[in-house]
Amino acid sequence: MEFIIDDNIALTYEDLVDCANNGAHSGKLEIPQVGILEFSKKFFSGIANSCDLEILPDGLKSNPNKEEENSPSKRIFEGIEDFLDAVMASSSKIYIYTSGTTGRPKRALHTIKTLTRNVKIGGKHAKDKWGFCYAPSHMAGIQVLLQAFFNKNTCVNLFGKTRSQIYSEIEKRAITHISATPTFYRLLLPCVKIFPNVERATFGGERSSKQLYESISKIFPNAKITNVYASTEVGALLASEADIFKIPPGLKGLVKIDNGELAIHKSLLALSDDTPLSGDFYKTGDAVEFADADKMSFRFTGRIGNFINVGGYKVNPEEVEDAIKSLDGVREAIVFGKPNSLLGNILCAEISIIPAAKVSESDIRTSLLKLLPQFKIPRIISFTDSIRLTRTGKIKRV
Numbered sequence: 001m002e003f004i005i006d007d008n009i010a011l012t013y014e015d016l017v018d019c020a021n022n023g024a025h026s027g028k029l030e031i032p033q034v035g036i037l038e039f040s041k042k043f044f045s046g047i048a049n050s051c052d053l054e055i056l057p058d059g060l061k062s063n064p065n066k067e068e069e070n071s072p073s074k075r076i077f078e079g080i081e082d083f084l085d086a087v088m089a090s091s092s093k094i095y096i097y098t099s100g101t102t103g104r105p106k107r108a109l110h111t112i113k114t115l116t117r118n119v120k121i122g123g124k125h126a127k128d129k130w131g132f133c134y135a136p137s138h139m140a141g142i143q144v145l146l147q148a149f150f151n152k153n154t155c156v157n158l159f160g161k162t163r164s165q166i167y168s169e170i171e172k173r174a175i176t177h178i179s180a181t182p183t184f185y186r187l188l189l190p191c192v193k194i195f196p197n198v199e200r201a202t203f204g205g206e207r208s209s210k211q212l213y214e215s216i217s218k219i220f221p222n223a224k225i226t227n228v229y230a231s232t233e234v235g236a237l238l239a240s241e242a243d244i245f246k247i248p249p250g251l252k253g254l255v256k257i258d259n260g261e262l263a264i265h266k267s268l269l270a271l272s273d274d275t276p277l278s279g280d281f282y283k284t285g286d287a288v289e290f291a292d293a294d295k296m297s298f299r300f301t302g303r304i305g306n307f308i309n310v311g312g313y314k315v316n317p318e319e320v321e322d323a324i325k326s327l328d329g330v331r332e333a334i335v336f337g338k339p340n341s342l343l344g345n346i347l348c349a350e351i352s353i354i355p356a357a358k359v360s361e362s363d364i365r366t367s368l369l370k371l372l373p374q375f376k377i378p379r380i381i382s383f384t385d386s387i388r389l390t391r392t393g394k395i396k397r398v
Contacts, residue, residue, distance in 0.1 A: 001013045001014065001080070001152060002154045003015075003016065003040065003148070003149065003152075003154060003155065004036055004037055004040050004132075004154075004155050004157065005154060005155070005156045005157065005173065006035065006036055006037055006157040007157075009037065011037050011040060011041070013080045013083075013152065014080065015041075016040070016041065016044050016045065016083065017077050017079065017080060017083045019041045019044075019045045020044070020045040020048045020049060020075075020077055020083060021076050021077055023045055027051060027052070028051060028052045028053075028054065029042060029046040029051045029052070029053050029054070030053075030054045030056055031043060031046075031053060031054070031055045031056060031137065032056045033056065033057075033135075033137060034136075035136070036132060036136045036155075036157050036159070039136040039137060040136065040145065043055075043136075043142075043145070044083075044087060044149065046092065047087050047090045047092045047094070047112060048075075048077065048083055048086040048087050048090065049075060049086075050090050050091045050092050051092055052092055052093040052094075052095075053092055053093070053094045053095065054095045055094070055095060055096050055097065055137045055142075056097070056137075057097035057105045057137075080152070084149070084150065084152075087112065087149070087150075088112065088116070088150070089112075090111075090112045091111075092111065092112060093109055093110075093111065094109070094110045094111065094112070094115065095107055095108070095109055095110075096108050096110055096137075096139055096142070096232055096270075097232070098231075098232040098233070106232070106233070106272060106274035106275065107272060107274055108232050108233050108269075108270035108271070108272045108274075108275070109270050109271040109272060110235075110270045114235060114270060115142060115143065115146055115235065116146055116150070117235055117236075118143070118235065118236040119143070119146050119147050119150055120147065121150045121151055122151075125147075125151040125153070126151060126152070126153075127176070128148070128151060128153045128176050128177050129153060129154050129156065129173060129174060129175050129176045129177065130144055130147070130148045130153055130154070130155045130156065130175065130176075130177045130178070130179070131155075131156055131158045131166075131169070131170060131175040131177065131178040131179075131180075132144060132145075132155040132156060132157045132158060132159060133158050133159050133178060133179060133180035133181070133184050134159055134179075134180070134181075135159060136159075139230065139231070139232040139235065140179065140204055140205060140230060141159075143230075143235065143236060144179050154173075156169050156173045156175055158170075158178075158180075158184075163187055163188060166187070166188065167188075167193060170195050170197070170198065171193075171195060171197075174197050175195075175197065175198060176197060176198060176199045176200070177198070177199060177200045177202075178198060178200070178201050178202065178220075178223075179201075179202040179204065179228075180201075180202070180203070180204075181203070181204065181205040181206050181394055182203055182205075182206045182207070182208040182209075182212055183206060183332065183387075183389060183394060183395055185201070185203065185212060185216050186212065186325070186331055186332055187331075188216070188219055189215055189331060189354065190215075190354060191215065191218040191219045193219070194218065194219055194220070194221055195219060195220055196220075196221060196222050197222075198220040198222065198223045199222060199223055199224065200223055200224050200226065201216055201220050201223040201224075201225050201226070202225075202226045202227075202228055203225070203226070203227045203228065204227070204228040204229070204230055204236075205230075205394055206394055206395070207243075207300050207301070207302060207318050207322075208227060208243060209243065209322055209325070209326070210242065210243060211325075211326055212325075213225050213227075213242065213243075224241075225241060225242075226239055226240070226241060227239065227240045227241070227242065227243060227245075229245060229286075229300070231284065232270070233264075233269050233270055233272065233275055233282065233284075234264055234268050234269055234270065235270075237251075237255070237264070237268070238251075238255070243299050243300070244291050244297050244298070244299055245297065245298055245299065245300070246296060246297045246298075251268075253265070254267065254268055255268075256281070257288055257290070257295075257298060258278075258281065258283065260287055260288060260289070261283050261284065261285065261286065261287060261288065261304060262283075262284045262286045262288050262300075263278070263281040263282065263283050263284065264281060264282050264284060265280055265281055265282075266280050266281065266282060269282055285303055285304050285305055286300055286302075286303060286304070287300070287301045287302050287303065287304045287307075287316070288300050288301060289301050301316060301318070301319070302316045302317070302318035302319065303318075306318065306397065308335075308336070308337035308345050308347065309337075309344040309345055310337070310343055310344065310345050310346065310347060310375055310376075311342075311343040311344065311375060312344075313375050313376075315347065315375070315376055317334075317335035317336060317337075317347075317397075318335075319372075319376070320335045320347065320349070320372065320376050320377075320378065321333045321334065321335050321349075323368055323371045323372050323376075324349060324351060324364065324368070326371070327359070327363075327364065327367050327368075328357070328359070329353055329354055329357030329358065329359040330351060330352070330353060330354070330357075330359065330364075331352045331353060331354045332351070332352040332386075332387045332395075333349055333350065333351045333352070333387070334349070334350050334387050334388075334395050334397065335347060335348070335349045335378060336348055336349075336397060338380065346379040346380065347376070347377070347378040347379055347380075348378055348379065348380040348381075348382075349364075349378035349380070349381050349382070350382050350383075350384050350387060351364065351381065351382070351383050351384070352383070352384055352385065352386055352387050353383060361381045361383075364381055365377065365381070
């Protein structure tokens with residue numbers, strides 16, 4: 001029974017059981033940045049044996065001088081069901097780091113209970129087949145692995161693949177579920193082929209747009225589109241079918257909007273010494289605006305820390321990026337500030353064009369004048385073959 005497929009290499013559920021039975025997995029286990037096959041072996045074997053896991057971020061390597069805390073596993077798993085039960089009952093402490101997209105990576109302590117809070121298990125998920133589109137050590141990647149694992153599904157690795165490879169795997173492996181960042185989904189554009197086998201496409205990790213949902217719906221015409229708000233500190237928290245979110249009844253009083261910023265009650269957070277609190281709430285740094293007069297629904301507008309001071313105006317780079325990405329022929333864009341003695345900053349944009357599209361800097365400027373005020377139009381525009389990404393598949397901001 002295949003659990004992970006990466007290119008033409010398969011890791012089965014039986015392989016996981018063998019790994020747990022034959023490896024040294026007691027005490028504390030550090031997992032460096034490795035591929036999905038090696039990560040899955042270490043992660044699930046460690047949890048089944050109730051190891052404490054430290055999932056190391058980029059730049060932080062295992063300490064070769066650390067005292068060895070592992071000893072041969074004393075438990076022998078009788079089969080797949082026994083192994084699954086052990087993972088669900090695990091007492092492991094699982095340390096996960098944030099991506100560091102907006103600063104130094106923060107360390108958060110999870111348990112199998114907090115990581116599986118939103119995992120759905122049941123017969124209707126038995127035939128799901130997942131396209132895996134994250135770094136395995138990222139919170140979203142771990143949650144996809146757990147969702148697939150507890151339903152004995154297969155995950156097909158799409159992370160780091162080219163557009164043609166992704167298209168081929170979706171068709172050849174009959175993938176039904178995809179969870180990815182908007183940056184990943186833009187890689188699939190423009191629509192040149194449709195995949196009726198995909199039943200659900202989940203967006204997360206970055207701000208998205210109605211235009212992107214509509215474009216992806218053309219590629220996956222039978223898919224339900226879902227937008228998820230999640231973080232390493234709390235896991236998956238909110239979901240919507242577009243860019244408008246509502247705080248569900250069960251979270252009222254625990255999730256709130258505080259002066260245009262999403263705030264989450266400490267009872268929902270993973271334990272961390274790096275998470276600053278304002279009273280009993282963690283201010284996420286995610287800027288939001290209300291979508292209706294009654295303030296019952298809202299949309300995310302960007303990261304507060306990313307706003308750029310341009311001549312006394314606060315410019316949200318993600319708003320400018322959305323405008324650029326709405327233009328014909330544009331695949332991806334990143335907007336950032338460059339220090340300037342007169343204005344504080346000038347706006348710069350790097351733009352990736354869809355292959356074969358003919359788009360000039362003049363075309364971009366002319367079109368943006370119809371969408372944005374003058375001070376929000378980048379002073380410097382350059383074209384690039386690809387936009388820099390973090391290990392989690394998000395745009396890497398300068």
